[in-house]
Amino acid sequence: MDQIAVDAHATDNDSGGNVLANSVGFSLSQIGSETARQFGHVVGALGLEPRHFAVLSAVHRHVDRSQQGVGDLLAIPASTMVAIVDHLEHEGLLERRPHPSDRRARILRLTTRGELLRAQAQAQAMAQEDRICAGLAPRERAELLALLHRISLNLGVSSSALPDHGSGHRPVP
DSSP states (O other): OOHHHHHHHHHHTTTTTTTTOHHHHHHHHHHHHHHHHHHHHHEEEEEEEHHHHHHHHHHHHSSTOBHHHHHHHHHHHHHHHHHHHHHHHTTSSSSEOSSOOOOOOOOEOOOHHHHHHHHHHHHHHHHHHHHHTTTTHHHHHHHHHHHHHHHHHHHHOOSSOOTTTTTTOOOOO
16 A cells, blocks of 8 residues: 555544445445436536436447346336437437347437537536546546446446436435
């Protein structure tokens, strides 16, 4: 452990023995809750919910993937995925098209409006990422991501799964 980490750990232990301040799980929970709240405001300013942004981003990255495939990728239950896609289709942001080889399946495609809104939301999300990582050197950011990835593996969390499984429930501000 480097000297800064040792000093920070010693300071936490000396400040009244606050067990929560020394808990990785509690710290991740606090940070995750606040990050989700702020991200909700960021995409909310564009008329989206975080789950809408996630679906639009997945459809953008995985062109011609079926609705079920996008839902599986994001770990969104089929019934919730139908409601999300219905909403996004109603808003004119994406469309369902017949699957070329499976008559029962539908592929998802962004509309021009959906692509423009996704790009705006992506830019806002990257600005939020910059605020979150302010003061971190690129090496530190990469190291933090690697450590968080190891923790997610320990917990069996897929790197693409939505934390709320697309329910839309997030911490109240």
